[in-house]
Amino acid sequence: MGYQLTGRMAEVCSCKSLCPCAVGEDPDSGYCGFSWVFHFDRGEINEVDVSGLNLAFLGNHRGNVYDGKVRLAVIIDERADDAQQGALVEAFTGKAGGPLADLAALVSEVVGVIRTPIEFDVDKGTGSFTVQGVFEGDVRGFTAPDGTPTTLSHAVMGSLVGTPAYPGKVARHEVTDAEYGLQFKGRQATQTEFHYVAA
Template identity: 45%
Template structure:
């Protein structure tokens, strides 16, 4: 007797939880977070995803950082980004493949929508990354490729950090986005036609979570 068994694949998707940090050439605060066009009509930015915990395609990727360095030619939500992905060099080959499948849109769900904004993925680089950022204060470095330090904006009498709620990029309901300003922001990727320097411009950081279980 022949018996056919269908096996579900619950690990085909992803669950990723951590923070999203954006630094760019726009003046504070970020127009993209409210769906508006970037200052000057284009943006020279990066988005760093620090994965405090999570898995993609069943592969544990906790503790890793992925940075999308991008030239955005207009409204961020209109797409056409020219991007270089920087992946933490501590990631093993299996983890790199899982992250690329997730953030490249191959696993579907909301990350596929995010991936659709990239018009040209120029390169993927594996590089030592330092991510020491909390509530828009700290530093982000990718060895020889980017360097940034930043501080939160404090405008209230008691020194509380300024925040934005319910933005276009909010993925955790009720989580504030902390508004900051870069002290230093350098991208050095001449081999990919990406070199820029902006100090005193936009920084914004928020809790971030995405999941998809097909």
């Protein structure tokens, strides 16, 4: 199974400043609660077109993210048909190899797979997202004095979540998950641009 996926990912986590995981450091207080939303501007997985769809994670971990102890729920866009859902789950659980297998290697437990409507409108670090019944938020990217978006490049996590990264802050973040105990207070935000390829 091969894939080519191009798009944007918006992250919110419980750390108080720029995401420590981005540069390979431990999270604040040794714990990270996080939400990620991926939007596929263009994408194909084993000849299944996933362009325009979204996928989300809600999770947490203790210690360094590279210790591979991430626990998360996978949330699939309700608009995905069975073939698209199967392709996304295969790719993002690492079964298709490539950079997504490296990302999946950080995960020790998938607590559930959920289908729900997902909306995504984040660009250059600023915008909003809604994962219906699970979490939603508004984020604001940092900027230079002239309004140019602040970027972070050549970071350790860049190969896994995309580069450049647009760091920012949380204007609003609400977690409504009651089933998996993954609630957290969102503080920092980062948006990336990804291009995943595997033969």
